[in-house]
Amino acid sequence: MSFTLPDLPYAYDALAPYMSRETLEYHHDKHHNAYVTTGNNLLKGSEWEGKSIEEVVKGAYGKNQGLFNNAGQHFNHTHFWKWMKPNGGGDKLPGELEKAIVADLGSLAKAKEDFVQAGTTQFGSGWAWLAVKDGKITVMKTPNGENPLVHGATPILGVDVWEHSYYIDYRNRRPDYLKAFVDHLVNWEYVAELYAAASK
Amino acid sequence: MPASTTARPTLFERYTSLVASALGLEPGTGTAGGSARGAFTLPPLPYATSALAPVIDTRTMELHHGKHHRAYVDKLDAALKNHRSLAAKPLHTLLESLDTLPAAIRKAVRDNGGGHANHSMLWEIMGPPGEGSQAPTGALAEAIAKSFGSLDKMKAAVEAEGAGQFGSGWVFVLVAPDGGLSIETRPNQDSPLMDGKRPLLGNDLWEHAYYLTYENRRADYLKAWWAVVNWDAVARRYDAARAGTLTV
Ligand SMILES: [Fe+2]
Ligand SMILES: [Fe+2]
Numbered sequence: 001m002s003f004t005l006p007d008l009p010y011a012y013d014a015l016a017p018y019m020s021r022e023t024l025e026y027h028h029d030k031h032h033n034a035y036v037t038t039g040n041n042l043l044k045g046s047e048w049e050g051k052s053i054e055e056v057v058k059g060a061y062g063k064n065q066g067l068f069n070n071a072g073q074h075f076n077h078t079h080f081w082k083w084m085k086p087n088g089g090g091d092k093l094p095g096e097l098e099k100a101i102v103a104d105l106g107s108l109a110k111a112k113e114d115f116v117q118a119g120t121t122q123f124g125s126g127w128a129w130l131a132v133k134d135g136k137i138t139v140m141k142t143p144n145g146e147n148p149l150v151h152g153a154t155p156i157l158g159v160d161v162w163e164h165s166y167y168i169d170y171r172n173r174r175p176d177y178l179k180a181f182v183d184h185l186v187n188w189e190y191v192a193e194l195y196a197a198a199s200k
Numbered sequence: 201m202p203a204s205t206t207a208r209p210t211l212f213e214r215y216t217s218l219v220a221s222a223l224g225l226e227p228g229t230g231t232a233g234g235s236a237r238g239a240f241t242l243p244p245l246p247y248a249t250s251a252l253a254p255v256i257d258t259r260t261m262e263l264h265h266g267k268h269h270r271a272y273v274d275k276l277d278a279a280l281k282n283h284r285s286l287a288a289k290p291l292h293t294l295l296e297s298l299d300t301l302p303a304a305i306r307k308a309v310r311d312n313g314g315g316h317a318n319h320s321m322l323w324e325i326m327g328p329p330g331e332g333s334q335a336p337t338g339a340l341a342e343a344i345a346k347s348f349g350s351l352d353k354m355k356a357a358v359e360a361e362g363a364g365q366f367g368s369g370w371v372f373v374l375v376a377p378d379g380g381l382s383i384e385t386r387p388n389q390d391s392p393l394m395d396g397k398r399p400l401l402g403n404d405l406w407e408h409a410y411y412l413t414y415e416n417r418r419a420d421y422l423k424a425w426w427a428v429v430n431w432d433a434v435a436r437r438y439d440a441a442r443a444g445t446l447t448v
Pocket of ligand 1: 027031077160162164165
């Protein structure tokens with residue numbers, strides 16, 4: 001099974017003004033596409049050819065850095081598009097997810113604050129996460145293409161903090177981008193879906 | 201080259217530049233301000249922010265020097281605020297001895313001290329395209345020929361290493377005490393100074409260095425960048441390294 005670039009689940013201008021058409025065009029059509037193309041070239045003939053994306057990410061970690069980088073980014077971006085939606089964000093969460101966030105992280109406000117803080121303090125390119133580890137929701141951050149899968153956790157929400165995610169719309173102001181992401185973009189229904197699957 | 205759509209100002213920038221012009225300030229440039237009060241200061245650019253265009257656009261230079269570099273200086277100062285004896289040390293000494301620093305400030309000094317050193321070097325080795333020597337001469341040219349075969353081979357190797365660094369980081373040409381040259385990359389704001397090595401020259405691989413003009417095309421940026429390398433400044437660094445006086 002090789003990697004394929006998924007279509008965006010909304011129009012390119014659907015997330016404006018919080019994420020512009022231009023950002024989505026470059027981010028999806030150029031950056032994500034390059035991870036798919038490079039990843040497929042590196043996958044060919046490797047011991048992970050034909051494996052699921054999750055198996056490639058976990059298997060290549062620490063063993064084949066080039067494949068890991070591109071497979072990791074393919075996994076991360078495939079979910080990232082679905083972690084956003086027009087008129088997203090805010091405080092209306094599916095009940096089970098909200099209960100779990102309050103139980104594991106204190107409150108929804110605290111969870112958002114810690115998530116934004118993780119993204120702000122990830123120095124250089126990387127991602128910030130909500131992930132399920134040992135049955136609990138936890139806040140994480142990882143460099144470059146890495147993700148919670150290689151740390152024994154299942155990601156349920158992630159935000160890209162590579163500068164290409166926000167430089168066109170926010171320049172150097174990463175915290176403003178992260179705040180817009182949690183306030184206006186997060187697709188909590190998709191987070192809830194992943195949480196339900198992870199906690200089974 | 202620069203697509204005008206990608207370099208257009210955001211609403212916020214239009215607003216702040218209006219405010220700045222009303223106040224008679226240049227947004228995002230200059231050296232006065234918070235950092236001047238601490239132990240470390242933002243060095244002024246040795247040329248105008250527009251001087252490197254079209255290779256590096258004006259807005260990128262304003263943000264890169266006035267926002268990114270300034271933030272590294274301010275955060276380095278903040279980390280060392282309650283460590284006066286450390287704040288009095290030269291930057292390269294701090295970076296060479298990261299593992300002797302208190303654990304609570306080690307990462308902040310590594311990231312922001314490295315960022316301060318790397319960017320200070322970057323501004324120094326660039327200049328307006330077409331000005332000064334267009335290629336290395338003298339001892340530097342000899343060292344390049346000896347270490348890489350030719351200047352073109354050195355450029356190609358820097359471009360390849362720079363393109364291959366995944367995520368944010370730097371590509372450097374290092375100069376050894378015997379004058380030999382080699383190419384190495386570092387992630388994020390790590391500096392060769394942290395390993396006791398000296399960068400002769402280096403280029404910034406963070407997306408903020410090139411995104412407004414080159415978007416995702418880092419390889420194009422790396423190739424175009426040679427036109428703004430000031431070979432006279434690089435030669436001065438080479439001579440200083442041979443004399444043992446090159447600090448950052
Ligand atoms: Fe990305
Ligand atoms: Fe930079």
